[in-house]
Amino acid sequence: MSTASAGALHGIQPDDINRKADACTDFYDYANGAWRQQNPIPDYMDRWSRRWQSGELNKERVRDILNELSARTDWPKGSAGQLAGDFYAACMDESRIDALGSKPVQPWLDEIGTIGDRAGVQRMIGKLHDAGVGVPFVLFAGEDLREPSQTIAHVYAGGLGLPDRDYYLKPEPRFVEARAKYLVHVAKMFELAGAPAEQAQRDAQTVFDFEKRLAEASLDNVQLRDPKLQDHPTAFADLSKLAPSFDWGRYFDAAGVPRNAVNVTQPKFLQQVDKELATTPLPQWKTYLQWHLLNTAADSLSQPFVEENFAFNGKFLTGATQMKPRWKRCAELTDTQLGEALGQKYVEKYFPPQAKARMQDMVKNILAAMDDTIGELAWMDDATKKKALEKRSTFVAKLGYPDKFKDYQGVAVSRDSAWDNVVAASRWNVADNRSQIGKPTDRSRWGMTPPTSNAYYNPLQNEIVFPAGILQSPAFDVNATDAVNYGAIGVVIGHEISHGFDDQGAQFDAKGRLSNWWTPADGKQFAAKGQCVVDQFEGYFIEPGQHHNGKLVLGESIGDLAGAKIAYRAYLKSREGKGPEPTLDGFSPEKQFFIAWGQFRGDETRLETQRTMIQGDPHPVAKYRVNGPLSNLPAFQQVFECKAGDAMVRAEEKRCEVW
Incomplete structure (x- = not known):
């Protein structure tokens, strides 16, 4: 049966498949290796696929x-x-x-240059914050982790010019190289703004030394994934005890923010900022602030x-x-x-109305599949299942664009x-x-704009959000078969739902509160199942000696694993009573489901970007986002008739299943 005779709905991209590859050896190569061979990464991109x-x-x-x-x-x-x-x-x-x-920023640079006392430094920090320059800390509104029906101020660490703390501190050659290049870069930017070369080099060293001290007081990328480590409710009066050198009253009043309790996400970092305010010479502060202004303004x-x-x-x-x-x-x-x-x-x-209607239908089916999956878990007791199902029942899906x-x-x-x-x-x-x-x-506000090609889960509002920008082919298409839509955007829907139950999301209850709803025994089981995923991804290398950090990518990998499982389950259920979808070029609808995931997710990624990703990105590189979860799924192995011992079939004792 051809796709044409099925009413003009299209299936996968058969020409993208690498027919010389073996689906059971490297599904990433198989699903769209031919497309990647014929479509090299454009010079201006760091990764490329039909999705990008x-x-x-x-x-x-x-x-x-x-x-x-x-x-x-x-x-x-x-x-x-x-x-x-x-x-x-x-x-x-x-x-x-x-x-x-540089004339547009010159008045700012001049104003920083004329700062005459520490009160002036604080006023300039406030002025930079007003304009979105987050240095050296950031104040941002967000839900109260313990009572998310209320919005409070959160104080975050900020003010680093390199991607994260490890770039300042780790001894590996790639970090040493990054530090050297960063110093050259900062100096060059100061030169462009009018500083003599020797002065620019001294200023760059001042900036780096300042940022390194802040980095030493910062949490690392794995610690930043644990919401408990960033839960520090602080009465307004106690801010002055934590950082007495900063005039919090003046800052809050100037910002128009009520003097209520705040959450200080990294108290140690804020104490280091206080130390800098008390002891670092004014010229160094001015250099540091000028750099972050230039860094923010550069592209304009x-x-x-x-x-x-x-x-x-x-x-x-x-x-x-x-x-x-x-x-x-x-x-x-x-x-x-x-x-x-x-x-x-x-x-x-x-984003026509029929697109939103079809997405709503898919979300409903995948949420139902998550209910079925939770209900059948052999490792979870009834008390925890009840709490998990209660949480699932309060999920909200936002699709396309805000109501207002x-x-x-x-x-x-x-x-x-x-x-x-x-x-x-x-x-x-x-x-x-x-x-x-x-x-x-x-709850009507969105964290992404409508044209954004991405999606997110917010544990504090227990919501999954899909802007119109991602609801385009190849992720989603009203003219595609269910096999393709469930295999692409369906797995993403399942992925975002699963974030409510990953190592981070599982710490929030049905009302979005940071609250433990697990029995002790089930909590241990869940941690052990997560450790299986950690161990799996620790074994995925991008080059000799450089592998993924399993704890860093744990949440996203649980999301991919559960997302693929429940989306496939929802797809099969959605076809009940409708009859089978068409076979295409010999590929059954079930095969098309998995190929759609490989074709959607199968990015070619530059090695430099992969190195940056394994250091700080909670998402694994694309090859392992495709192969990693599927190698754990019995359904994938059955559909492609993979055998024990094949690379895409993890040994039973190593197979990971969380949800």
Whole structure:
């Protein structure tokens, strides 16, 4: 039976399959190895697949919308069209930006340079925070971990220019190289801003030494995955005991934030900031603050700043050899800063009502499959099952776009200065976030913009969120068979649901509270099953001597493993009473389900990016996101008739199953 005779619904991409590969040896190579061979990573990207290609196509759609908006200059002032259109137009005016050089940030640099006392340092920290420059700490609104129906202020560690603390501290050659290149990079940026070469080198060393002290007081990437380690409710009055050198009253009042209790995520870090405020000489503070201003502003300044920023953060850290075209960078920046103004136009064009309806149906089926899976678990007792099912029953799914878009009222955007627009939009976004502090949690708000090609789970609201930007082919297509949709976006839906029950999510209860709902025996069983996944991924190397950190990728890997299992279960159940879907090129619908996952997730990734990922990214590299979970699934082995001993069949005593 052909796909054509099935009513124009399409299946997998058979030409992407590497027919020379063996599905039971390396499914990542098999599922879309032919596509990767024929489609090398573009110079400006750090990874590539049909999924990433679709994400870049999505940006072309965004560009087309922005071109339409920016072509008009008669939008009502403050309207979505005026804000997004003028923001994009100013960003695209390369000749004007280049002519201005570093002038847009010079008043800021000068103001930092004239700081005369420690109170001035604190006032400048507040001013930088207002504009979204998170140095040396960050204050951000978020749900109270113990009572998520209320929103409070959280104080986070910030102020590092390298990806994370280990880059400052670890002795391995790749970190040593990164430190050396970072010093050169910081010095070059100071030179571009007008500092003599020798002074710029001294300033770079000052910045590095300052940041290293902060890094030494920071949690590492694995510790940051444990919410209990970041749960430190602190009365406002006690902030001054923790960091007495900082005038918290003045800072909160200037920020318009009520003097309520806060959560200090890393007390040791804040104590180190206090020590710096008390003892570090003013010139060093000024150099440090000037660097973080330049680092934030670089991409909105003239071409030499943009190129130097790319040389370190692009070429060195990701392996990309060419900068993205300006239109793409401007489209991304507009989405970051004014995404809900832009998003209204996006969903009108690219997310029809029938797409939302089909997604709602899939989510319902996959949630039901999760219920069935929990109910059948042999290792979990009835008391814990009851709590797990209660939690599952309170899940909320947000699809496509918010019910109410932000209005960005009061943002002043013009075509005169790209950097000034970034500051104006950042100030609005910061103030909008702060406005939630001390209020009941607004569950209608979104953490991603509608055009974003991604998804997330929020344990504090027990919600899974899928913006319209990810609900495009190859992740999801209203014209695709169920096998393809369940194998691609269906596994992602299952993955996000599973985050509610991974090593982090399992610490939050049905109301989103950081609360232990496990019996002691089941808690131990769960930890042991997680350790199986840790051990599995510790064995996945990207090059000799460099393997995944199993504890770092544990949550995402539990998500992939459970996501594939429950999405497949939901797919089979969804077809009951409907008859079989078509076979395509000899591939049964069941095979197409798994191939769809391999084709969606099967990125080619630059080695430099893989090195950065295994250091700090909780997601494994693509090869092991495909092969890792499937090698544990009996259903995959049955469908592809894999035998014991095949690489895609983990030995029974090593097979991992959490959910």
